[in-house]
Amino acid sequence: MPGMTGLELVARLESTHKRRLPVLFITGATEYPIDPCRAVLLKPFSLAGLKDAVRQVLESCKGCREDR
DSSP: OTTSOHHHHHHHHHHHHTBOOOEEEEESOOOSOOOTTEEEEESSOOHHHHHHHHHHHHHHTGGGOSBO
């Protein structure tokens, strides 16, 4: 993504919206922080893997979506 990293984009969005957002990073790299509202799906991935990762991050983040 030109101009900013995925982590920078998430920080900007969360600052703008004043709340935590569920995030699924789709990447070939593994240096992304993992917490209840974050997950990493490594490339290449299957459609089933994508579906499972989205479900997991949304379920895990239910408790951290409150306003900051």
